[in-house]
Amino acid sequence: MVKFTDIINTFIRGISRSKVSLMGAVLTTVTFPILLVASVLDLMGIVQNPYFGFIIYMVLGPLFMVSLVLVFIGLFFFKGKEEVGIFTYEYLKEQFTAPNRFAKVRKLIFLATALTLLNLFILGLISYTGYHYTESVGFCGQLCHKVMAPEYTAYKNSPHSRVRCVECHIGQGAQWFVKSKISGVRQIFAVAFNTYSKPIQTPIHGLRPARETCEECHRPELFQGDKLYIRDKFLPDEKNTHLQTVLLLKVGSGGYQGTNAHGIHWHVAPENKITYTHTDTAREKISEVRLSKPDGTEVVFTKATESTDGSEGKVRSMDCIDCHNRPTHIYLSPDEALDQKLVQGDIPVSLPYIKKNALELITRTYASQEEAKNTIATEIRARYRRDYPRLVNNNMPLLGKAISGIQAAYTENVFPEMKIEWNTYRNFLGHKNDSGCFRCHDEGHETTSGETISMDCDTCHVILAEDEASPEVLKTLRGK
Ligand code: HEC
Ligand code: HEC
Ligand code: HEC
Ligand code: HEC
Ligand code: HEC
Structure with missing residues (x-):
């Protein structure tokens, strides 16, 4: 009878005689405890650093797996002066055929199974947490900072x-x-x-086609209604005059509990299929729009459009991101960015000409965000100490607040290191610079019988007030 300890001894002797196995064993022993503790810490959410995850799952995890494999490679395959092959085919055959040796084989199998189970458990744990790590916002958004x-x-x-x-x-x-x-x-x-x-x-x-992702959470064929859109603006004058634009956006739906598809989300109703041909990579130049109607007829709107960047015409089915191309990576224009900070109070409206000064500073070209922040701070301080010393000296925090508000308006939207300037990325939701909706709704695309895609201002919204100081309509709506 062979004792169980003998097998472990053979195993250990085998490892110690094979350089490859030995290296693997050392690496395994070193990485295992670190890996175990680290992945438990990560699982419990104790350490929340994207680099931590990277080290566990992209460095330690693979290292551990490779070193395990090394141990076995060393035991199985290497033969020669120093290397051993304790689990070679000949060895196993001998064990199985000699009847009195079978007990040893059983123990060997037992040992191997136990080790494999342990390894599978650890590998499972690493893969599970590792999988979650590669799906995390930290990995996607922060690692390659x-x-x-x-x-x-x-x-x-x-x-x-x-x-x-x-x-x-x-x-x-x-x-x-x-x-x-x-x-x-x-x-x-x-x-x-x-x-x-x-x-x-x-x-x-x-x-991935937006309909398969966005519609996991949003179902435009199931929502409906118009939406009050209020845009706050501030003029670059002494008082930073506050104006408002109010629209009733016809958000509509793709059909809802008996109502037919209508309004803006009419495009994504199951029965309407719109494809278009664009002659540039940015999908801004559209030469043909095809609408397949529920009754099987097809309407084709065409417009002579030259390719501006040499790309060939490409056909695309219209979906959510032909309008919502910036659902989350929303970069604002300089005006919008400042207006947002002013309306939120992050930049104090009480500072004379603050919009004008800020606009001038954030639209300069800088080499880095650091440089921009420094220039904004020194310039604003210098200008207001010179022009409004009384105001500023009586209220120091006001200036500090304005500076950080303006800096944020810049650093949230401009990234010189990645060559992202103002308006690098176009937003198709709306019709800025005659882009967005007006790529098709320009009354320039015609059917053979002369029909066009409407540019009528009331197609998409009712304009209730445009650039007005305290518009009547808002007072009415708010019951004042
Ligand atoms: C609500 C959906 C949504 C989420 C959440 C989202 N993205 Fe996007 N992302 C988009 C869409 C849509 C585009 C634009 C695609 C296009 O124009 O072709 C885009 C574009 C990008 C681009 C290309 C450059 C750019 O600015 O357009 C990068 C890079 C990117 N996303 C990374 C990320 C990272 C990192 C995260 C998480 C921190 C993330 N995205 C979260 C929908 C999303
Ligand atoms: C995992 C779920 C999820 C997915 C996928 C998703 N969204 Fe959203 N979406 C949300 C949530 C949550 C909000 C915020 C709701 C709120 O704050 O009221 C939201 C808000 C919005 C809004 C309203 C924004 C506003 O200004 O109020 C739009 C438009 C939108 N999503 C479009 C999209 C588009 C387009 C896609 C696909 C590219 C998408 N969403 C994918 C969950 C999702
Ligand atoms: C023809 C352009 C267009 C298409 C296509 C489109 N949308 Fe919209 N969507 C809009 C506009 C415009 C608004 C209103 C804009 C705003 O809220 O500022 C809007 C609003 C929304 C809202 C917010 C609704 C609310 O009541 O606040 C969600 C969510 C949304 N869309 C999701 C989607 C999804 C998902 C798809 C694809 C299945 C889609 N949209 C397709 C233009 C479009
Ligand atoms: C790829 C081309 C294309 C783009 C981009 C586009 N549309 Fe349309 N839209 C159409 C076509 C085609 C029709 C149908 C015209 C017709 O039947 O006369 C239409 C019809 C409409 C209608 C009328 C729907 C109804 O009830 O019959 C509205 C509202 C509308 N679009 C809003 C928008 C808005 C808002 C945007 C931008 C956010 C936009 N569209 C962008 C192609 C487009
Ligand atoms: C095809 C649909 C469509 C048509 C046609 C259209 N608009 Fe718009 N318009 C929009 C959408 C969508 C928005 C909202 C954009 C957003 O959510 O940022 C908008 C926003 C606006 C705004 C507010 C912009 C701001 O300051 O934020 C004004 C003003 C405006 N439209 C004027 C007009 C006028 C004037 C016409 C007629 C020449 C017109 N629009 C035709 C879809 C349309």
């Missing part, structure tokens, strides 16, 4: 700041999961070798 800083910053300030990146960028299902991991590996190389483009080019090709 410089590269993702613009998207992450804009995301943090958006309505989707609690929706994980992967919900929109990957969605459910194995096929997209695999695609995303392959693309992820490519991106890691692009970052490592600094070959990624600055700014990151959009539209993103290979983004």
Whole structure:
């Protein structure tokens, strides 16, 4: 009879005689406790640092697995002067055929099973937590800090700041999961070798069709109604005059409990299918729009459109991101950014000409966010101490507040390191610069019988007030 301890001894002797196994064993012993403690800390959410996750799942985890494999490679395959092959085929055959040896084999199998189970458990734990790590906002948004800083910053300030990146960028299902991991590996190389483009080019090709991701949470064929849209603006005058624009946006729906599809979300009703041909990569130049109606007829609107960047005409089915291309990475224009800070009180409206001064400072070109912040601080301080010494000296915090508000308006939207300036990324929701809705709704696309896609201002909204100081309509609505 062979004792169990003998087997362990053989095992250990085998390891100690094989260089490969020995190296593997040392590495395993060192990484195992660290890995175990670290992944438990991560699972319990005690350490919340994206680099921590990176070290556990991208460095220690694979190292542990490789070293385990090394131990076994050493035991099985290496033979020669120093290397052993204790589990070789000949060895196992001998054990199985000699009847009195069978007990040893059983123990061996027992040992192997126990070790494998333990390893599987650890590997399972690492894969599980590792999988969650690669799906986390920290991994997507913070790890490659410089590269993702613009998207992450804009995301943090958006309505989707609690929706994980992967919900929109990957969605459910194995096929997209695999695609995303392959693309992820490519991106890691692009970052490592600094070959990624600055700014990151959009539209993103290979983004999962929006209908499969957005509709996990939003169902425009099930929501309806008009929406009051209020836009606050401040003039660059001494008083920073506050104006408001009020629209009733015909958000509509793709049909709702008996109502037909209508308004803006009419485009995404199940029965309407719109495809369009664009002659540039940005999808701004549209040469043809095809509408398939429920009764099977097709309406084709065309417009002579030259390709501006040499791309060939590409056909695309219209979906959510043809309007909502910036649902979460929302970069504002200089005016919008400042107006937002002014209306929130982050920049005090009581400072004379603050909008004008701020606008002039944030639209300059800077080499970095640091430089911009420094210039904004020194310039604002200098100007107001010179022009309004009494006001400023009586209320020092006012100036500090204005400075940090203006700095935020800049740093939330402009990222010189990634070559993202004001208006680098277009927002299609609306019709700024005749883009967005007006790519199609320009009355320039015609059917053979001369019909066009409406540009009538009342198609999409009712303008209740435009750039008015305390508009009547808001007073009425608020019962004043
Ligand atoms: C609500 C859905 C949504 C979420 C959440 C989201 N994204 Fe996006 N993302 C988009 C859409 C839509 C685009 C634009 C696609 C296009 O124009 O082709 C985009 C574009 C991007 C781009 C290309 C550059 C740009 O600014 O357009 C990057 C990089 C990016 N996202 C990274 C991230 C990261 C990192 C996170 C998490 C911190 C994230 N995204 C979260 C929907 C989302
Ligand atoms: C995992 C769920 C989820 C996914 C996926 C998702 N959203 Fe959202 N969306 C939300 C939540 C949560 C809000 C915020 C609701 C609130 O604050 O009232 C929101 C808000 C919005 C709003 C309103 C924003 C505003 O200004 O009030 C729009 C528009 C929107 N989402 C569009 C999209 C689009 C387009 C996509 C696909 C690219 C998408 N969402 C994907 C959960 C999601
Ligand atoms: C033709 C352009 C267009 C398309 C296509 C479109 N939307 Fe919208 N959507 C809008 C506009 C415009 C608004 C109102 C804008 C605002 O709230 O500032 C809006 C509002 C919304 C809102 C907020 C509703 C509310 O009551 O506040 C959600 C959520 C939304 N859309 C989701 C989607 C989803 C999901 C899809 C794709 C299935 C989609 N939209 C397709 C233009 C569009
Ligand atoms: C890719 C082209 C395209 C884009 C971009 C587009 N539309 Fe449309 N839209 C159409 C077509 C085509 C029709 C149908 C015109 C017709 O039947 O005469 C339409 C019709 C409409 C209608 C009338 C729906 C009804 O009840 O019959 C509204 C409202 C509308 N669009 C709003 C918008 C808004 C808002 C945007 C931008 C956020 C937008 N559209 C962007 C192609 C587009
Ligand atoms: C195809 C639909 C469509 C048509 C046609 C249209 N608009 Fe708009 N318009 C929008 C949408 C959508 C928004 C809201 C954008 C947003 O959510 O930021 C908007 C916003 C606006 C705003 C507010 C912009 C701001 O300051 O934030 C004004 C003003 C405006 N439209 C004027 C007009 C006028 C004038 C016309 C007629 C020449 C017109 N629009 C035609 C869809 C349309």
